[in-house]
Amino acid sequence: MSKKALYLLGIAITIILGTFLYLKFCCNCSEKITTDDTPKTVSTPVQEPNFVPFVLNGPGIEYQTNDNLKFLKNSATLIIPISDSVISGIQKLKTFLVSNPQQKVTITGYATSDETNSTTFENLGLARANEVKNYFVSEGLSEKQFNTKGEIIDKWKMRADTLLGPANYTFDTIDSTSTTAATDEWTTLKDKINADPLILHFNTNQSKETLTTLEKQKVADIVKYTEHVKDAVVLAVGHSDNVGNRDSNIVLGQKRAAFSKNYLSKNGIAPTRIETQSKGPDEPIGDNNTSEGKASNRRTVITIK
16 A cells, blocks of 8 residues: 555544544533423412302302401401392392291301400300391391301401301201191181180270280280281271261271270281271170170171181
């Protein structure tokens, strides 16, 4: 091999060897830099709503508003005024309960474990439940349709020092069997009242305020019936003897019926639920030719329509 060929071969070997060494040592030592141009997605934390809704959810009623009843921390007194949306829900509940007198609602009041109970109730949650019930009653709802209980929990949603709606409302299931039995009970009571009605007797041109024990019991039965049968109407019919002319006796009978209505209203029956009439001398039960018969005719008969 010529000297020139050896020289070229040496150059080629040098280049090959240099390339190999460069790739082996220099490239492995260099830092490999990569660029990730994929856009990063930043997740936004989900924020809980800063309210507790006022919810009435039972068979035949459904109402919800984002406002609610409120209590200061450590307090069992409702914060007044109450919002219009909550009052609307309470009035809807009133209509529902009047139409369903057998329905019961349990109010569960809540208090947190770090609150101080300065009430006479066993816990602050129960005190709040009773405060809510009393407010409902002040709005015209029947106290008899509410039960209350209280629970202590670890925390409740607050805004500053105000607890937002720490109460829940559970609608009890109505037992159709007991409802039927209750209906039979009131039907029986009505039949009893009308079969042996309350009769108030009057002296001539006078009214009577003193009732016997039996008459007072009959008044109590009428009051009890009207409290449970919401559409019941009491009928008071005034009568007279035949002394004087008929027109005067009609007026006298009406006055006796009005007196009886006033007496019943003082004993718990709304005046709007008492209807008055006068028969005057037209329906005597005694002989107007005797003093005893005339006395028995001067009366007011009270029944359930």
